[in-house]
Each structure stands twice: as C-alpha cells, then as structure tokens.
Amino acid sequence: MTRRTLEVSHLNTSFFTERGEVKAVQDVSISVNKGQVVGIVGESGCGKSMIARSIMGLVKKPGKIVSGSIVLQGKELTSLGEKELCKIRGKDVSMVFQEPMTSLNPTMRVGKQVQEVVAIHEDVSREEARRRTLQILSAVGIPEVEARYNAYPHELSGGLRQRVIIAMAMVMKPHLLIADEPTTALDATVETQIMALLKQLAKDGTSVLIISHNLGVIAQLADYVYVMYAGRVVEKGSVFELFDNPLHPYTHGLLGAVSSLRSQTKVLQTIPGVVPNLAHLPAGCSFAPRCSKCMARCGSEQPKLVAVNPEHEVCCHLKEGADSL
Amino acid sequence: MKGSKASNLLRRLLYALIAIVGVATLVFVLLRMVPGNPVATLLGEHADKETVERISSSLGLDKPLPVQFADYLLGALRGDFGQSYTLGKPVSELIGPAFVNTLWLALAAALVSWVVGIACGLAAAIHKSTIVDRLFMGFSLLGVSLPVFMVAMLLQYVFARYLHWLPVAGVTDWTGYILPAIALGWGSAGSIARLVRSSVIEVLQQDYIDTARAKGRTGTQILVLHALRNAMLPVITLMAMQFSGLLSGAFITETIFSINGIGRLAVQAIAGRDIPLLQGTTLLCTFVIVMGNLVADLLYSVCDPRVRKEA
Numbered sequence: 001m002t003r004r005t006l007e008v009s010h011l012n013t014s015f016f017t018e019r020g021e022v023k024a025v026q027d028v029s030i031s032v033n034k035g036q037v038v039g040i041v042g043e044s045g046c047g048k049s050m051i052a053r054s055i056m057g058l059v060k061k062p063g064k065i066v067s068g069s070i071v072l073q074g075k076e077l078t079s080l081g082e083k084e085l086c087k088i089r090g091k092d093v094s095m096v097f098q099e100p101m102t103s104l105n106p107t108m109r110v111g112k113q114v115q116e117v118v119a120i121h122e123d124v125s126r127e128e129a130r131r132r133t134l135q136i137l138s139a140v141g142i143p144e145v146e147a148r149y150n151a152y153p154h155e156l157s158g159g160l161r162q163r164v165i166i167a168m169a170m171v172m173k174p175h176l177l178i179a180d181e182p183t184t185a186l187d188a189t190v191e192t193q194i195m196a197l198l199k200q201l202a203k204d205g206t207s208v209l210i211i212s213h214n215l216g217v218i219a220q221l222a223d224y225v226y227v228m229y230a231g232r233v234v235e236k237g238s239v240f241e242l243f244d245n246p247l248h249p250y251t252h253g254l255l256g257a258v259s260s261l262r263s264q265t266k267v268l269q270t271i272p273g274v275v276p277n278l279a280h281l282p283a284g285c286s287f288a289p290r291c292s293k294c295m296a297r298c299g300s301e302q303p304k305l306v307a308v309n310p311e312h313e314v315c316c317h318l319k320e321g322a323d324s325l
Numbered sequence: 326m327k328g329s330k331a332s333n334l335l336r337r338l339l340y341a342l343i344a345i346v347g348v349a350t351l352v353f354v355l356l357r358m359v360p361g362n363p364v365a366t367l368l369g370e371h372a373d374k375e376t377v378e379r380i381s382s383s384l385g386l387d388k389p390l391p392v393q394f395a396d397y398l399l400g401a402l403r404g405d406f407g408q409s410y411t412l413g414k415p416v417s418e419l420i421g422p423a424f425v426n427t428l429w430l431a432l433a434a435a436l437v438s439w440v441v442g443i444a445c446g447l448a449a450a451i452h453k454s455t456i457v458d459r460l461f462m463g464f465s466l467l468g469v470s471l472p473v474f475m476v477a478m479l480l481q482y483v484f485a486r487y488l489h490w491l492p493v494a495g496v497t498d499w500t501g502y503i504l505p506a507i508a509l510g511w512g513s514a515g516s517i518a519r520l521v522r523s524s525v526i527e528v529l530q531q532d533y534i535d536t537a538r539a540k541g542r543t544g545t546q547i548l549v550l551h552a553l554r555n556a557m558l559p560v561i562t563l564m565a566m567q568f569s570g571l572l573s574g575a576f577i578t579e580t581i582f583s584i585n586g587i588g589r590l591a592v593q594a595i596a597g598r599d600i601p602l603l604q605g606t607t608l609l610c611t612f613v614i615v616m617g618n619l620v621a622d623l624l625y626s627v628c629d630p631r632v633r634k635e636a
C-alpha cells in the first residue's frame with residue numbers, strides 16, 4: 001500500500017439554503033502521509049470543519065459534497081453508502097470534536113462510551129473490550145482508570161473529557177485521526193497537555209489532521225500546513241517554509257496576529273475587514289476586499305495555486321507568472 | 326454519595342407530606358366556607374330546627390372548628406374519613422372499591438397515552454417535516470384540543486352503537502375499559518407525542534450524537550442507544566403530571582361510560598353536600614397525585630445521573 005493515508009482532491013462541499021448555495025469548501029485538495037501531522041488553519045467560518053465532516057461522511061443537510069474525491073488508504077469514500085461508511089468511521093478514520101463538554105453522552109458512563117467503539121467494529125468478548133478500554137484510557141493519561149471507567153461525563157473536568165474523547169478516537173488504532181479544534185474550549189495548561197498527547201500519538205505512527213484557527217497550535221504540532229480562506233486553500237507548505245517565508249497576504253496577517261499575541265500587546269492585531277459571505281463570493285480573489293496589496297486583476301480573476309518551490313504553494317496574483325515578490 | 330441519596334429521598338418524602346397536609350387543610354377550610362348547613366340540605370327544606378341540631382351533633386358538626394379539624398386529620402391518618410351522610414356507610418368502605426375502578430381506568434388510559442404518544446412522537450421526529458410528521462401531529466392536536474366528553478361520545482357512537490364492536494357503557498370485563506381508556510388517554514397521548522417529537526429532534530442535534538456517528542453507529546442504533554434515554558428525560562415529568570390529569574379527567578369519563586369510580590362518587594358527594602365523602606375522595610386523589618409525582622421525581626433522578634448527584 002502507498003504511504004498516502006489520505007488524498008482529498010478537488011473537494012467541493014456546499015449548503016443549499018433558501019438564500020442560495022453556500023460554498024463552504026471550494027476545490028480543496030489535501031494529502032496526509034502515513035505518520036504525518038497535517039494542519040489546517042484559518043479564521044472561523046472558512047470551511048475547516050466542513051472539510052473534516054466531508055472526510056467523515058458526516059455533512060449535515062442541507063449540506064452536501066458536490067464533487068471531488070476522498071481516498072483513504074486507497075479506498076474512495078465519496079461513492080460509499082451509509083452502511084459501508086459506518087464500518088469505516090471510528091475504525092479507519094476517527095474524529096475528535098471541538099466541544100469536550102457536550103461531545104459525550106451525559107447519561108452514559110464514559111467507559112461504556114469508549115468500549116462501545118470496540119463493540120461496534122470487532123466481535124470480541126465484553127471482558128476483552130473492557131480490557132482494551134481500560135488500556136487506552138490509561139494510555140491517554142487518565143489516572144485511576146478503573147474508577148473513571150464508571151464516571152459520568154459531568155463528573156470529569158474538561159481536560160479529562162477531551163482525553164476520553166481522544167481515547168474513543170484512538171481505541172481502534174485508526175489510520176487517520178482528525179482533530180477539529182481539540183483544544184479551543186480548554187484552558188492554557190490543559191491545552192498544553194492535550195497537545196503533548198496528540199504529539200505522542202503522531203510519534204507512535206498515527207496520521208493526524210489537526211484543525212485550528214490558532215497558528216500557535218498548528219506551529220507546535222504540524223509538519224505540513226494548509227492555510228484556508230473563504231472555503232479555499234490559499235497557501236500550503238511545510239511548517240518551516242510557511243512560518244519562515246509566508247507569501248500570501250492573508251498568511252502574513254495571521255502571523256501578525258500571532259506575534260502581537262506573543263509580544264503581549266494589549267490590542268489584538270487582527271486582519272481588518274470581515275470574511276466574505278460564502279453565498280455571494282466576489283469575482284476574483286476572495287481576499288481582495290481585505291488585501292493591502294490588491295491589484296486591478298485581483299477583482300476579476302481568481303488566482304491559482306502555484307508552486308514557488310516543491311515544499312510551498314500559494315494562491316495569489318502576486319506570485320503568479322515569472323515575477324517574484 | 327449513598328448518604329446524600331437517602332437524605333434526598335427523605336427530603337422529597339417530607340415535601341410530599343407537606344403537600345398532602347396542605348391540601349387536607351385547604352379542603353377542610355373550603356368545605357366549611359360553603360354557605361348553608363349541610364344537614365339542612367340532607368334533611369330537606371321542611372326539617373325542623375331541633376332535628377337539624379340533633380343530627381348535627383351526632384355528626385360532630387356542633388364541636389368547635391379546631392376540634393373538628395383535629396378529629397378529621399387524626400381520622401384521615403388512620404384511613405377513617407367518617408360516615409357518609411348520603412350513603413350511610415363509612416367513607417373508607419365506599420372509596421376503596423371505587424378507587425380500584427378508577428385506578429384501572431387511569432392505568433389503561435395512561436398505557437394508551439404512553440404507547441401511542443411515544444410511538445407517534447418518535448415517528449414524527451424521525452420523519453420530520455414529511456407527511457408522516459404532519460399526519461401524526463394533526464392527530465395529536467386533535468387529541469389535545471377535543472374535550473374528553475366529545476371524544477367519548479364519538480367513540481361510543483362509532484365503535485359501540487354503529488359497529489357494535491365494544492360495549493357502550495358499563496364494565497363487565499376488560500373490554501369495557503377500552504373506549505373509556507382511549508377517550509381519556511387521547512388528549513395526553515397528544516401532548517406526550519408533541520413533547521417526544523420536539524425532545525427527540527433536539528437531542529438528535531446534540532454534539533454527542535455526532536460523536537456516536539463518528540464512532541460508526543448507524544442511525545437506528547443512535548436513536549435507541551443514545552437519543553432515546555436523553556430525549557425521555559423531560560417526557561417522564563410530563564407523564565407523571567398527566568397521570569394526575571387522567572385521575573381528574575376520570576370524573577367525566579366515568580360518568581359517560583357508567584363506571585363506578587371515585588369520580589362518580591365525588592360528583593355524588595358534591596351534589597349531596599356530603600362533606601365526609603368529599604373529603605375522603607379528595608384526599609385519596611391528592612395522595613395518589615403526590616405519590617405519582619414523587620415516583621416521577623425518583624424515576625427522573627434514576628435516569629439522569631446529573632440530577633442523581635446533586636444533593
């Protein structure tokens with residue numbers, strides 16, 4: 001088998017609302033290799049979660065994958081029926097959601113909720129399933145697992161709950177773990193712990209797709225980064241390339257926001273302007289209304305993703321053609 | 326945790342007791358506030374003053390009110406509600422068998438409302454905004470808005486007089502309970518169905534349902550294993566409240582279907598100004614309603630671990 005765990009190509013996912021088609025994901029291609037940690041970063045609402053849901057086959061109505069292909073371990077997912085997808089979810093690909101407070105069933109013991117995953121995908125005895133549950137719970141750093149097994153979600157802290165959710169996602173040793181803003185709802189200390197845990201998982205060979213609006217999280221975890229704006233990938237590259245040599249004006253803006261956080265400025269520097277309405281995208285570059293380097297052709301012509309070197313691609317007219325910035 | 330559970334139960338029992346004593350007091354006071362002498366009513370217009378006084382004293386009505394009240398409370402505690410004025414028997418002997426009949430009717434109606442309500446609500450939620458949804462919700466709305474006596478007479482006409490499938494009135498065997506149970510239960514079936522529907526729809530939008538899907542659970546499994554229990558939490562409370570409603574609704578249903586229940590007895594008691602009988606029937610109903618709510622509370626805390634822990 002190839003070293004490619006995931007290959008998403010030309011994915012388009014839209015919501016068909018009364019106010020028209022909301023193009024949440026447009027022509028997105030992403031690949032994740034075995035053992036690689038790939039990050040997706042971008043402001044809230046830019047379509048990150050919709051990519052994750054598309055991969056999981058969990059896009060809710062009125063949303064729908066319009067076109068594109070999603071290949072996991074050599075298997076095309078977009079053509080699978082619900083029944084076949086159920087066999088893949090939780091086993092080959094799993095997902096950690098943003099909200100540890102609400103992502104667990106409040107009336108079910110947490111141990112049972114983890115054990116359930118084993119029972120769905122494997123025909124093992126209850127004792128064996130329980131043994132594996134306890135094992136994974138301690139592997140994700142939960143103390144006193146025997147007691148915690150019987151706890152209800154409200155009896156655990158946010159950090160412990162997120163560990164339970166990660167245990168749930170890891171218990172079948174999936175090829176790919178998608179973590180959608182796994183630390184956004186947690187405080188800084190707990191965030192550090194959860195990040196260390198994810199780093200460890202990746203070291204042990206799991207491919208991870210980490211999604212965040214926080215560049216700091218991405219910088220710490222990812223090997224390779226995709227920057228998204230208004231449903232599109234606007235820049236991608238290895239984490240070193242991207243942070244040392246950002247090319248897209250939007251990435252510059254994001255990095256500016258991070259450094260002002262680092263220097264503890266009271267005023268949080270953000271990119272001026274607002275994210276465009278995905279139902280009525282402007283012609284040309286979506287970032288044009290907020291871009292300080294906007295040129296005449298930006299308003300009419302959609303820029304293409306072009307490679308500046310094998311490790312780095314950007315989608316901006318400044319970088320198209322022979323001229324360099 | 327065990328200790329808080331026990332003290333929790335004790336606290337709830339105390340509340341129940343306070344509620345019952347409260348109602349008992351209220352009933353006593355209200356019945357004494359009604360103008361007119363009950364003995365005079367009993368004996369008719371032409372009774373002479375002396376007879377009225379003699380009977381009053383034999384019934385203990387000449388004693389000061391606080392003494393009457395104490396007698397009444399202590400008696401009720403022993404299950405002794407005194408002698409019925411109009412039927413000449415101890416109240417406890419009258420309400421016992423009548424209550425059994427009412428209880429059967431209420432239970433049958435509750436069964437109808439739970440089964441029909443939950444099934445319709447679930448079906449409507451699963452097929453949200455389709456014809457199935459509208460059909461079941463229309464059916465529920467009808468049940469909620471039609472008065473019990475109209476439903477009862479409609480059912481009597483169609484199934485008893487016209488189709489001759491079931492008895493018109495009176496109970497000789499269990500078939501006699503079918504029409505009254507439907508008449509009485511339809512309304513609460515309607516409100517249960519509506520609550521089940523909205524609750525299931527809401528629960529299905531929760532984050533943990535996404536989690537369950539991400540685990541590889543199928544839609545049906547999610548409904549049964551993750552959604553139902555959470556969705557039923559608010560419904561349990563409603564079902565308990567409705568059970569009280571069924572008991573009071575039984576007044577009308579019993580009259581229309583000639584069932585010798587507590588409701589009919591209470592109507593008789595009101596008509597005859599039969600204070601002991603009225604006190605007995607009211608207190609018994611209060612007791613059952615309070616106990617019903619207590620059971621619902623406990624059931625709720627068994628089903629919801631978050632409530633269970635709060636002391």
Ligand SMILES: Nc1ncnc2c1ncn2[C@@H]1O[C@H](COP(=O)(O)OP(=O)(O)O)[C@@H](O)[C@H]1O
Pocket residue numbers: 015017022024042043044045046047048049050051061062278
């Ligand atoms: N139910 C919905 N109906 C219409 N549009 C939606 C719906 N859910 C999401 N969207 C659109 O999809 C876009 C991307 O959402 P999402 O992927 O959740 O963003 P994020 O990057 O914050 O995870 C949103 O900006 C919104 O316009």
Ligand code: SF4
Pocket residue numbers: 248249250285286287288289291292293294295298303315316317318
């Ligand atoms: S294409 Fe033009 S508007 Fe868009 S980011 Fe590049 S310079 Fe700015």
Ligand SMILES: [Mg+2]
Pocket residue numbers: 045048049180181
């Ligand atoms: Mg998101």
